[in-house]
Amino acid sequence: MCLHRKIIDFIVDELKTLAENSQSKIVRLEVSIDHDIEPLHWLSQQKSIIKTYWSDRHDRFEMAGIGSADLVFSREKASSHVLFKRLRKFLSCKYSCVRYYGGICFSQNQIASYPWQDFGNHFFLVPKFEVFKDQAGTYLALNLLLHHSDNANKKIQQTLQELAAINFNLPHQQCEKPQLSKRVDFPNQLQWYNNVNKGLTYLDQGILEKVVLARQTEFTIVDSCQPEHLLSLIQKEQNCSFQFCFQLDRDKAFIGSTPERLYWRQSSQIQTEAIAGTRPRGASYQEDNNFAKELLSSPKEIREHKLVLKGLQETLSTLCHQVNIAEDPNLLRLNQVQHLYSHCSGILNPEISDADIINQLHPTPAVGGYPRQKALELIASLETFSRGFYASPIGWVALDSAEFLVSIRSGLIQRNKLILFAGAGIISDSQPEAEWEELENKIRNFLQVVSCQASVDII
Numbered sequence: 001m002c003l004h005r006k007i008i009d010f011i012v013d014e015l016k017t018l019a020e021n022s023q024s025k026i027v028r029l030e031v032s033i034d035h036d037i038e039p040l041h042w043l044s045q046q047k048s049i050i051k052t053y054w055s056d057r058h059d060r061f062e063m064a065g066i067g068s069a070d071l072v073f074s075r076e077k078a079s080s081h082v083l084f085k086r087l088r089k090f091l092s093c094k095y096s097c098v099r100y101y102g103g104i105c106f107s108q109n110q111i112a113s114y115p116w117q118d119f120g121n122h123f124f125l126v127p128k129f130e131v132f133k134d135q136a137g138t139y140l141a142l143n144l145l146l147h148h149s150d151n152a153n154k155k156i157q158q159t160l161q162e163l164a165a166i167n168f169n170l171p172h173q174q175c176e177k178p179q180l181s182k183r184v185d186f187p188n189q190l191q192w193y194n195n196v197n198k199g200l201t202y203l204d205q206g207i208l209e210k211v212v213l214a215r216q217t218e219f220t221i222v223d224s225c226q227p228e229h230l231l232s233l234i235q236k237e238q239n240c241s242f243q244f245c246f247q248l249d250r251d252k253a254f255i256g257s258t259p260e261r262l263y264w265r266q267s268s269q270i271q272t273e274a275i276a277g278t279r280p281r282g283a284s285y286q287e288d289n290n291f292a293k294e295l296l297s298s299p300k301e302i303r304e305h306k307l308v309l310k311g312l313q314e315t316l317s318t319l320c321h322q323v324n325i326a327e328d329p330n331l332l333r334l335n336q337v338q339h340l341y342s343h344c345s346g347i348l349n350p351e352i353s354d355a356d357i358i359n360q361l362h363p364t365p366a367v368g369g370y371p372r373q374k375a376l377e378l379i380a381s382l383e384t385f386s387r388g389f390y391a392s393p394i395g396w397v398a399l400d401s402a403e404f405l406v407s408i409r410s411g412l413i414q415r416n417k418l419i420l421f422a423g424a425g426i427i428s429d430s431q432p433e434a435e436w437e438e439l440e441n442k443i444r445n446f447l448q449v450v451s452c453q454a455s456v457d458i459i
């Protein structure tokens with residue numbers, strides 16, 4: 001049966017069942033398509049203003065979406081319970097593959113300011129069309145929010161028009177590196193030293209055990225840079241990471257390639273992890289192993305990591321009745337850096353919802369600090385830029401499952417600017433110069449795939 005016929009029959013049938021029980025819901029039609037389509041490449045060839053991309057760390061699935069069947073967006077601070085209730089309002093067992101993708105900004109108490117205004121306080125959407133790839137194959141999926149009052153003919157016409165606008169003609173991908181010039185850091189290197197030293201006085205006084213300070217680095221893009229193109233260059237070099245892209249209007253996209261999962265939940269099972277403690281990758285096998293040995297035995301890095309585990313353990317013990325935490329950290333080797341990694345899992349208490357989990361888990365001491373509230377106060381007083389959606393919970397929500405990652409190793413493309421974010425855990429034996437170097441290593445996943453003439457401005 002041709003795709004048009006399938007869509008017509010599908011809409012007519014679904015509207016008939018809706019009329020019977022008169023509830024609104026999101027319905028989904030999936031059709032198998034050519035296996036060779038690369039979802040990110042397909043996305044780069046679409047004219048749609050709204051674009052969404054998600055690639056799972058373990059290659060379980062990849063999704064490139066255009067448009068929105070339902071968009072939940074607000075500039076106002078919202079209660080997480082209200083938000084998650086709204087996100088599940090139109091989801092149903094019959095279409096359990098429907099997912100909302102989106103995120104909640106780092107700080108609930110800050111009004112979104114430059115450069116984040118267009119992302120609001122939170123945004124979630126179900127893409128209208130998806131190219132979806134999993135172990136079973138590659139599909140084109142259509143998601144529709146149907147109300148019993150919808151006119152079938154109008155819905156069909158609109159959907160077929162949107163389908164006709166999808167471009168399946170995929171030319172060979174260009175592989176030039178985007179070019180960057182002029183670099184400005186907030187804070188610059190000297191201000192960073194001051195911030196770290198200020199943090200160290202709080203640590204010395206025992207007000208804090210750890211604070212994660214961050215930096216925003218703004219580059220000017222020479223010519224232009226397509227978000228999907230930059231992300232695909234990063235993806236080719238990256239292992240063990242989730243890739244995401246959210247574009248809500250034509251000239252702004254938030255992209256990233258992060259190793260860190262905030263949590264994954266299926267019914268009452270939850271998995272989370274601590275990733276903290278960092279060394280670069282070595283140029284040779286020998287140097288790389290020396291860095292790894294150093295990382296695994298450094299008291300400073302182990303303590304930086306253990307404080308994240310301590311925070312997770314405290315939170316999980318209030319959410320779960322059974323908690324498993326890995327004894328000793330493992331090594332997580334990414335392309336540019338290596339980290340200490342510990343896996344945690346648990347069984348959630350009855351009635352614990354995603355809203356409770358996010359409220360209590362975010363921000364972990366891997367991006368906030370310990371104790372949390374004191375660390376957040378210091379961050380707010382020292383950082384002169386808005387974290388926006390950097391280091392925030394970004395993820396997907398389905399009927400009985402959800403997954404959120406921590407959006408580190410990320411950047412915002414806004415017209416001719418590429419704005420990168422990086423942070424580093426500061427504890428009592430941190431050295432400001434070494435922590436600056438760590439920030440440099442963390443943005444290298446972007447910098448290794450662009451050509452960049454800009455030097456660091458110290459003053």
Ligand SMILES: C=C(O[C@H]1C=CC=C(C(=O)O)[C@@H]1O)C(=O)O
Nearest residue numbers: 276277278366408422423424425
């Ligand atoms: C805050 C970031 O990294 C966190 C995650 C892993 C290692 C970290 C560290 O060693 O400092 C940070 O806690 C970032 O990349 O922006």
Ligand SMILES: [Mg+2]
Nearest residue numbers: 277278424425
């Ligand atoms: Mg560190």
